[in-house]
Every structure is written in C-alpha cells, then in structure tokens.
Amino acid sequence: MSFVESAPASPAGRSATAEVQRSETELRPAAVRSSARLPVTTLVIGLAVTLALALVSHSQYTRNEKRLLKLRVRDAGALVTASVPSVETPLASAAELADATNGNIAKFKALVAPLATGAPRQFASISLWKLSALNAGPVAVVGSPPKLAASPSAAATFLARTARTPVLNVTGLLGAPDPRLGYAYATPGAASGYVVYAESPLPASRRSKLQSNSAFANLDYAIYLGPGQRPSQLLVTNLSRFPLPSPAVAETLGFGDNALTVAMSSRVPLAGSLPQRLPWIIAVLGVLLSIAAAVMTLRLTQRRRDAELLAGDLEVTASENRRLYAEQRGIAQTLQHALLPEVLPQIPGMEASAHYAAGERGVDIGGDWYDVLELGDSRLLLVVGDVSGRGLRAATTMASLRYAIRAYAAQNDPPEQILTKISHLVDVVDSGQLATVMCAVVDVDAHLITVTSAGHLPPLLISGGQGRYVETEIGVPIGVERGSSYTSTTISAPAGATFVAYTDGLVELRGETLDQGLARLREVATRGDHDLPELLRTLVSEMPRGSSEDDTAIVGVRWTS
Amino acid sequence: MDQLENQPDLLISFDVALDGDHHATVTIAGELDMTGVDPLAAKVQNAFDNGVTRLTVDVGGVRFADSSAIALWVRWASVVQEFELRDPPALLRRVILAMGLDDKLGVES
Numbered sequence: 001m002s003f004v005e006s007a008p009a010s011p012a013g014r015s016a017t018a019e020v021q022r023s024e025t026e027l028r029p030a031a032v033r034s035s036a037r038l039p040v041t042t043l044v045i046g047l048a049v050t051l052a053l054a055l056v057s058h059s060q061y062t063r064n065e066k067r068l069l070k071l072r073v074r075d076a077g078a079l080v081t082a083s084v085p086s087v088e089t090p091l092a093s094a095a096e097l098a099d100a101t102n103g104n105i106a107k108f109k110a111l112v113a114p115l116a117t118g119a120p121r122q123f124a125s126i127s128l129w130k131l132s133a134l135n136a137g138p139v140a141v142v143g144s145p146p147k148l149a150a151s152p153s154a155a156a157t158f159l160a161r162t163a164r165t166p167v168l169n170v171t172g173l174l175g176a177p178d179p180r181l182g183y184a185y186a187t188p189g190a191a192s193g194y195v196v197y198a199e200s201p202l203p204a205s206r207r208s209k210l211q212s213n214s215a216f217a218n219l220d221y222a223i224y225l226g227p228g229q230r231p232s233q234l235l236v237t238n239l240s241r242f243p244l245p246s247p248a249v250a251e252t253l254g255f256g257d258n259a260l261t262v263a264m265s266s267r268v269p270l271a272g273s274l275p276q277r278l279p280w281i282i283a284v285l286g287v288l289l290s291i292a293a294a295v296m297t298l299r300l301t302q303r304r305r306d307a308e309l310l311a312g313d314l315e316v317t318a319s320e321n322r323r324l325y326a327e328q329r330g331i332a333q334t335l336q337h338a339l340l341p342e343v344l345p346q347i348p349g350m351e352a353s354a355h356y357a358a359g360e361r362g363v364d365i366g367g368d369w370y371d372v373l374e375l376g377d378s379r380l381l382l383v384v385g386d387v388s389g390r391g392l393r394a395a396t397t398m399a400s401l402r403y404a405i406r407a408y409a410a411q412n413d414p415p416e417q418i419l420t421k422i423s424h425l426v427d428v429v430d431s432g433q434l435a436t437v438m439c440a441v442v443d444v445d446a447h448l449i450t451v452t453s454a455g456h457l458p459p460l461l462i463s464g465g466q467g468r469y470v471e472t473e474i475g476v477p478i479g480v481e482r483g484s485s486y487t488s489t490t491i492s493a494p495a496g497a498t499f500v501a502y503t504d505g506l507v508e509l510r511g512e513t514l515d516q517g518l519a520r521l522r523e524v525a526t527r528g529d530h531d532l533p534e535l536l537r538t539l540v541s542e543m544p545r546g547s548s549e550d551d552t553a554i555v556g557v558r559w560t561s
Numbered sequence: 562m563d564q565l566e567n568q569p570d571l572l573i574s575f576d577v578a579l580d581g582d583h584h585a586t587v588t589i590a591g592e593l594d595m596t597g598v599d600p601l602a603a604k605v606q607n608a609f610d611n612g613v614t615r616l617t618v619d620v621g622g623v624r625f626a627d628s629s630a631i632a633l634w635v636r637w638a639s640v641v642q643e644f645e646l647r648d649p650p651a652l653l654r655r656v657i658l659a660m661g662l663d664d665k666l667g668v669e670s
Contacts, residue, residue, distance in 0.1 A: 388628040389595050429639045432602070434632040436660060455660035474661035480635055510592060510625045514655045550627070 038301050043294035050286025058279035061271075062247060068270035069249040072219060077253040077262050080223070084256060088168040090115055090122075091185035091196045098128055098194035099187050105140040115198070116143035123198040124180060129155075131163050131186070131193030138197070146199055147173045147180050159195045162186050168256035172225045172233060177204055181225070181235065183256070208236045218268045220244055224261040227252045235260070332365040333358055336551075339365075339399050345374040350444045352380065354555040355536040359505065366551030367394030367435070368503040369402050373409050378444040381409050384456065384501040384555055385437040387426075397433055400425055401478065405439070415439035415452035416486040419475065423454075426479035435478040438501050442557055449499055450490040454478050457504055458518075460525055463497040467522040498532065498558040500525065505550035506543055520544075532558045573597040577604050584615040590622030595629040602633055614642045621648035631660065638665055 094112050101107050105128070112126045125146045127138035134156040137149055148155045148171070162169040166188040173180045180199040187194075222237035222244060224230065229250060231242070250263035269276040336356065344352040354370045367387030375381050383405055387394045401422055408418040419437060428434050438456035442449050451459060451470050455477030458469040472489035493499060507517030524542045525535070536554050573591035580586055585608045589601070605616075616637055620626070638644040646666045649657065657668045 386628065388632040389598075428632055428636045432629075432632060432636055434628060434635060436628070453661070455662065457659060474659070476661050476665060477635075479632070480639070480662070480665055504628065508627070513652045514659055 036298070039294040039298035042297045043290050046290025046293055047287065050283055050290060053286060054279040054283040057275075057282050061269075061275045061279065064271055064275060065266065065269060066247050066249055069219075069247065069264055069266055070251070072216065072266075072270070073249050073251045073262050073264045076216060076221065076264065077251050077260075080255065080260055080262065081253055084168060086122075087183050087198070087200075088185060088256070091126075091168065091183060091198055092187065094126070094128070094196040095185050095187045095194055098196065103128070103130060103139060103194060108140055109142055112142050112196075112198075122200065124201045126196065126198040129159050129195045129197055131160070131195055134159050134195075139194075146182070146197060147178065148182050148197065148199070158182075159184055159186075159197065162195050163193060165257050170225070170256040170258040172235070173199070174202070174225075174232065174235075179204065179206070202235060206234055206236050207240065208238060216264075219264050219266050221262065221264045224263070225255075225258060227259050227261055229261055229263055329358070335365050335395065339395060339402070340369060340553075341371055344372040345380065347374060347378055347380065347444060349378065349559060349561050350380065350442070351532050351558045351560055352382075352556070353532045353536055353558075354553070355533070355540055356554075357505075357540045357552045359551050364390040365392065365395040366390055367398045367433075368505065368551045368553040369398050370501070370553045370555035371402055371405065372555060372557075373406060375409065375412075375441065380442045380444065380557065381415070382440040382442060382499070382501055382555055382557060383437065384459075384503060384553060385435055386456070386503040386505075386553070387435045388433055393431070394433065397426060397431070397435065401435055401437065405437075414488070415441060415450065416488055419452060419454045419478065419486045420483060423478050423480075423484045424482050427482065428479040431479070433479055436504075437478055440499065440501060442499065444559070447493045447495070447497075447559065448490055449493055450488050452486050452488045454484075454486060455480075457502065457507065457514075459499060459501040460522060461491065461493060461497060461499050462525055463494045465526055467526045469518065469522070493559065495561060496559055498535065498556060500536070500539070500554065500556040502539075502554040503550075503552055505552035506539065506554060508550060509544060517543075532556055573601075575601050575604070577608055579608060579611065579613065582615070583613055584617070585613040586617045586619060588619040588622070592625040593623060593630040594625070594627040598629050598633050605637065609640065616641045616643070617645045617647055619647045620653060621650065623650065623653055626653055626656070628660075631657065631662065631666075635662060635665055638667075 090112070094108060097111055098104070098108055108128050115121065116123045116126045121143070123143060125141065125143040127142070127146045127149075128140040129138050130136075135152055137152065138146060148158065158169065158171055162184040163186040169184045171182045171184075173182055179202040181202060182197065182199045184195055184197045186196070220239050222229065222239060222242075223235045224233045225235055226233050244263055244265040245267070246265065248263055248265035250261055252259050252261045336358065340356055341354070344354060346352060352372050354372065356368070356370070359366065367389060369383075369385050371381075371383040373381040373383070383402070385398065385401060387398045387401070404422050404425060405418055408421055413421065418439060422437070426433055426435055434455070436456040437454040438459060439452045440449055440459060449461070449470070451472045453472050453474045455474060458471065460467050460469055470489065470491055473487040475486040476484050502521075507514065507521050509517055521539065521543060524539055528538070530538055536556055539554060540552055573589070573593050575590070576588045578586045578588070585605070587605055593601070618634060618637065634646060644667065646668060649668055654668055657663055657666055658670055662668070663670050
C-alpha cells in the first residue's frame, strides 16, 4: 500500500515521467518531418519541372504565333503596297493628260469619269488643280467636291508639296462625318504644272469586316495612316474595342510618300490548337504526375521507415536474446562450478588436476562432475560421474551423488560399497535418470590404482609416451537397479605415470564409433610432453567436440616420483 | 500410427505400433538425444497406459544415441515384462557394452 501511494507522490518519479512524455512528443514530429521531407521534395521538384516545361512550351507557342502572325502581316502589307499602283497609275495618266493638253478640262473629265462615277467607283472625287493657282481651288471636279478644298491653305500646302515629290502623296481627311483618304499626283518636272487629286471614302465607322473565306479570316486587324498606332489616324479595322488582343504584331509599310501601319492579332492559334493547349496539357499532366510521385515516395518512405523500425525492434530483441543467453549460460556455469570442488587436495608425490568444459551451446547446467578426496595413508579417491540428461534435475542428482560419495568415503567405505550404496539414490523407473560413475583409489606410495566402474568409460593410463585404457569389469550404471554390486580391478602404475578419467563428452562424436573416439583420445594424450593441467586443457581443446553439446569433466593425477 | 512421426529439427523419427496381445513395437531412426527423448517417452508411456507389457524397440535405424536415450530404454526394460532391443547397430552395441548394460538390454556381447 505504501509503495502504491508513495510512488506518484515522489517528485523524482513525477519528473521522470514528465521527461519520458516530453521526449516521446518530441520524437514523433521529428519522425513525421523526416518521413515527409522526401515526398515534399519530390512534389516541389515535379512542380518546378512542370512549370518550367509549361513556360518553355508557352513561350515557344507565343514565339511561333508571333512569327506566323508577322508573316500574315507581311502578306497583308504586300497587298496594301500592291494597291498603290492601282491608285497611282490612273492619277498619273490624268496628270500627264492635263499637262499634255494644257489643262483641257473636257478631256480630263472624260478620262477620269469612269473612276469616280462607275459602280463600284474607285474614288468619291477626282479633281484637277493648277499649281500656279492652287489657292483658287480646283479647275475641274468629277464626283463630289473634294473635302480637301474646304481648307484652301492646307490644300495649297499639300498639293505644292506633291509637285515637289515624284511619288503619290497621301493625306488623311479623317474628320467625321465622311472620312476620306486623299491622294495627289503631279508629273515630275512638268513645267505647265497640274496636280491631279482624288479622294476615296472610308467607312464612317472605320469598321470593315473581312470576308470569312478570305486568307485573313480569324484575324483582327487595324490599319493606321503613318507610322505608329494613334487612334486619330485609324483608317479601318474590324474591331469595335481596342487595343488589339495580345499577341499583336504591327508593321509599318511605305504607302506613297506616307506610310501605313498594319496591326494584327489572331483570334485562333495560327499553328493549330494543340500548340496552344500544350502548356496546359503539360501543366495538368505534370501536376498529376508530381502528386502521384510524391504519394508513391511517401508510401515508400513510410514502408522503409516501418522496415527500419521493425529491424530495430528485431535487433533489440536479438541483442536482448544474446544478453539473456549469455546471462543464462553464465548462471549455469557459475552454478556448475559451485557444485565442483574449488581446490584439489595435493599430497606428496602426486599432482592432481581437473578441468570442466561446458558444451558448445548449452545454457543448461550439466550432470557431469569430478571429485578428488584424500583418504589418508597417502591415498586419493578420484571420482568422475555423469548423470544422463541436463538441467537442474540432472544437476541436483549429480550433487546428491557427489556428496553421498564424499560421505561414504569419509567413513572409509571401499569404492564397491560406495557404488552399491549410492545405487539406492537413483531409480531410472522413477526419474528416468542413469548415472555412470567411476571411482579410482590411487595409492601414491604403492603405485597402485584400484578402479571401480558403474557403467563408466575406461580411464586412461599414460606412461612413457604410451597410453592404455584400464580394463575393468563394468557394473551397471547407478539407477538401473538398487543394490547392484560392483567389482574392482587393481593395476600398478610406473613412476611418472599419468592417470586420466573423463566423461563421455570428450570422446562422443556423432557419426563415429566409441572406439574411434577412444583411439583419438589416446593419440592426443600421448602426443606431446605437457604438464598435467596443460595436458587436460589440451585434451579438451584438441578433441573434436564440434557437434557435441555435451559437457566434459576430466580429472587426472600424475606421480611426481 | 502407420507412419513414422517426423521431427525435422531433431533429426529423428519414431513410430509406436500396438500389435495386440499387450505388445508394442517402437521403431526409432536417426539421432536420438535428450531433445528427442521427451516426445518419444510420452508416446511410449501412452502405450504402457493402454496395457502394453511387452515391448520390442527396433533401433536398426539409429545413428546416434546419447546417455539419456539409453536411460530411456533401460527404464522401458525395467517396467515391462518382456523387452527386446532389436537390431542395434555396432556403434550402439559398443556404447551399451561400455555402459555395462548388455545384460539389462539383452544385447549380445
């Protein structure tokens, strides 16, 4: 109760909790940011490329349209320029006639009458002026009176200028109503000096539609007198509202002594509708593709992030597993060593050593053990045993057998009796366990070894570079039957001999017979000249135990004299 | 129980056939170590619970058996009235002899 209440009240606990929450909320937007960065970049790049392509396409379209429009304007200008002779030629003829006939009015009128009165008439008014008396007005008029004559001084100035120039002179009389365009021509260098002047009418509204089947259908146009596009100088157009729709192209062309400015724009794309729509098509497709690419990138980014998170989790789990494995293995080995003797008794004339090697992968504690006891009278009892199976059950059986043997040995029981007595401690029917045990009484002074085996592998006696297995009568393992009896075998050992006992992990190899393993052990044991601890280590390290998960216990004694 | 039960991870297969008259034949093949012993023990215990008192264990296909496998056979030999270890390969016979279990398991030396 106090724990539950005091934990939230602790300021340290609260601040730690707050810290955790803050770091979590800080983590999340960062993760979102990093996962959104790539798709946003993709989208931005896609849109930028789309915009650039659309702009290029549009500017290409505009440039192309302008070029085509300019061609049409030139065509139109050529038409207009070509009309100059059709005006100039009849006026020049009339001027020459007047000069040649010294101003014969009847002949002049007869010549020009068809131009001003026919249908369609080319001119509204044609008049003949004498250069020496311009202020007196025209000497002859065909058609309506010339509008120019309304202002005698302006007329005199214009016509006098005409006499000095060898080309058709053009002037605009554009005031409403009845706007007109005036043309004047005088034969260059004629002494008598007459000027022929004609006026053609312009539409009062200045508006003239182009025929729909003409080469210029679908074009808007405006024609101005003189250079530039001053509204006051507008001659004719098809538009009611200005300015011309963009893009518009204007070109100024010579027209007699004056000039005409033709401005045009097109109502429909001159190169067809596809080039006009292309920028939009590019824009729409580009935006769609950019969005699709961004979405796909987002998905891939998220998938990769998920995979990375998963991989991270797996890595964490794996490292946790490794840690747990190492921990369990460490625990098992610690426990194993705790169940084995820490130090071996050393008595004069004899060296004793032991080694325990855990199996390749195991995390379980094993059932192998060794023991060395001092029996008195310069005798040692060597014990090696192996309880079948692994884990705590095997280890506890092992421990009980080991300590039971110590107890019976302490009361001076001989090995055969010890084994018979411990045969009551294990029953394979109850526990499923068997234990193989070998006891050897080593008489140091007498150089004798008495071996008793309960189903255990034969010990090895090494002397003078030769090794032999001690053949004994083998009794049943502990656990097969209660009260089983055992027989001992005594051998003598030469000075300097080494006696080694071991568990089956040392010689047991899958796919190989026991005799092959025993032969190899003897070969390795007699190979070099090692001191005892080194010999035991060498046996464990040089015997191939690759496929064996079994533990190995090995104990040895060596006469030092 | 006509087919051998495969235990792919354990490199072992086994089969328990009840032949009637309280007899069962256990056929084991492969490598039998402590990881494979428990399922096999449970299977045969089931046969004992069904009144089997005579057991034949065919080990002709066994390539490897560790001490826990041999302990299992010894246990079977102790609890049934008749026990036969059939066709033990030489490798297995050698181990049984080394453990002093030839009489118990009825293996000729």
